[in-house]
Amino acid sequence: MPIVDLVLPKLGESIMEATILKWHKNVGDTIQLDETLLDIATDKVDSEIPSTAAGKLVEILFEPNAVVPIGTVIARIESDDSSLITKIPPEALVQKPKVILKESAEEVKQVQKQEPIVEVPYTPNAISNTTSNQEGKFYSPLVMNIAQNEGVSMQELQHIIGTGSQGRVSKKDILNYIASKKTIGNHNQETVNQSIVINSEKENYQANAFEPITTSSKLAHPDQVVMTGSTEIIEMDRMRKVIAKHMVDSIHTSAHVTSFFEVDVTNMVVWREKVKQLFEKREGVKLTFTPMFIECIANVMEQFPIINSSLQGDQIILKKDINIGMATALPTGNLIVPVIKGANQLSIVGLSKAVNELANNARQNQLKPSDTQDGTFTVTNVGTFGSIMGTPIINQPQVAVLALGAIKKRPVVIETPSGDAILVRHMMYLSMSYDHRIVDGAVGSQFLAAVAKAFEAWDPNRQWFQYL
Secondary structure (H helix, E strand, C coil): CCCEECCCCCCCCCCCEEHHHHCCCCCCCCCCCCCEEEEEEEEEEEEEEEEECCCCEEECEEEEEEECEECEEEEEEEECCCCHHHHCHHHHCCCCCCCCCCCHHHHHHHHHHHHHCCCCCHHHHHHHHHHHHHHCCCCCCHHHHHHHHHHCCCHHCCCHHHHHHHHHHCCHHHHHHHHHHHHHHCCCHHHHHHHHHHHHCCCCCCCCCCCCCCCCCCCHHHHCCCCCCCCCCCCCCCHHHHHHHHHHHHHHHCCCEEEEEEEHHHHHHHHHHHHHHHHHHHHCCCCCCHHHHHHHHHHHHCCCCCEEEECCEEEEEECCCCHHHHHHCCCCEEECCCCEECHHHHHHHHHHHHHHHHHHHHHHCCCHHHHHCCCEEEEEEEHHHHHCCCCCCCCCCEEEEECCCCEEEEEEEEECCCCEEEEEEEEEEEEEEEEECCCCCCHHHHHHHHHHHHHCCCCCCCCCHHCC
């Protein structure tokens, strides 16, 4: 009977690996075509992976909690259908990397003693011919690309001490190595490796004004925390670890600055209160403030293309699509950011349905990988939890994130034809953090002022069904 290799499928342009959470079948079990075989997790969302063939599961190549590169064979199925064996293109099959723990310095020295070191020129062909022999190490395409562009040989690459999962060399590790190499010069490899550790703990080194700061400050470890009285230690779950890493990486990447605006949203409050019951009855979804805010923000973004961009090296990439992510709280207390694609093309009804569907799917853990990809700008409604304002952290590789504060009634001085008057109005604060490397304070403030103006200019007599 033919053996069919089950390959971890591609889950999105920016997703290079996934963590295996759970196998639904054991070796020896039968499985049907498209039946769920395992659950996996990426840094975006959890997903179910179906079987690509019917038959008997004969081999599971990775255990739960293993981090597996996209395109890797993860299981084998014995199938009666011989035609299935040709359905997987040969180029999709990647040799299974050996899962190893982080090497100790002593182990590295032993390897160096046992095997002569041969300098291999770092070319694409050299990579493909040697990566399978480097003690089972796996290097992500991003790390390989950086190494190739910076002239780092395979022999150098395999001696970089990795701080990633299972001792892998991460983007931070190779950039630290390159920075240290430029600083130290032609010192031997051991000196370079030692300097990487020293630099990562003691200084923020930046080789180029347009490159992100890749080193990280030393964090407190549990054995360094002085615990007094009654305490409890709680292990961070997988998503919280991912969030923590993304937040620190963002601070080390972008030059954050935050601007604030106060805005009168009385017209919005009045309109929503007037139409929300009929809106829900007619459209089948509740009308919240979020789609109203997103509609205004998306329209203003068309006037400020720099806000809808990303920075890559010294190149500014302007995005033509306006895809707005909305930070959504999960029942666990963690956050996820589903994305409304083409937000500027949707009516208030379309936005309401998109917001409700994505939020519900997020809370029920039913988001697809595509639901969290390709965002170009993020909105977070901190007012939902009572905060009047916040200083949000940019969702990389975007350049700005907007926080919406709580709506509060306050007495406000209003200019009228007959003079100033003190009236009770519905007020809120907007706060936007943006990447000061490419968004100047003037542009950031002008954009935020335009958003505030759009909120205040909301027509309280608007008929939403005209926009269907």
